[in-house]
Amino acid sequence: MDLVRIQKQDFDINKEVELVKAASKSIGGVVSFLGAGRDISKGEQITMLDFEHYPGMAEKKLQEIRERALKNFNIIEMGIVHRIGEIDIGENIVLIIAAAQHRNDAFMACEWAIAELKRITPIWKRETTKKGEVWVEEHP
Amino acid sequence: MIKVRFFAMLKNKTGKEEVNLSVPDNITLEKLKAILKNEFPAIAEFIERKSIMISVNQEFATNTTIIKDGDEVALLPPFSGG
Known part of the structure; x- marks a missing residue:
């Protein structure tokens, strides 16, 4: 499975972490950001x-973004998955x-990667x- | 002939996902923007806005980018992924 994907279906966080960790046994720290569907935006109730x-x-x-992160930060691997299509409140x-x-x-x-994702994707x-x-x- | 693609709110406002347009070859994006404002008055004010980005062949473009025959130009409203 690719480390960088856009897909309709949900993802399994543990599986994604394992995929990234498989890159090297030298990995000692893994940080993840998970964005989820929120039910409120600017005071309005969101249903979908x-x-x-x-x-x-x-x-x-x-x-x-992955390539620049690997180049500019002292990291070993990065994975990015973004969903498209309809997403319910609370979903990934x-x-x-x-x-x-x-x-x-x-x-x-x-932290850099999520900010850059929002800026250029x-x-x-x-x-x-x-x-x-x-x-x-x-x-x- | 170039292809122009619209996304998100711009797709709603033009009522189109994409159009093929005949434009002079090798014009700048700045000139193309003037043509697009005439062709699609519903989104003229958005094309003027600095927050709207435009890509040519899936790379971000500037006013001096040259548009060639067969290019794919996309009008990109402010992103809201993540």
């Missing part, structure tokens, strides 16, 4: 989320796993509220 992506470009940008959306010899490098790489979230469906960027 829907993620759209730019096929091809979004995958390329996630690959680029995104998982980033950074693995290093020591924890500090893994924490730093993981063409993925969009649509929230369903009682008032209707709203693309999140319409309320900056």
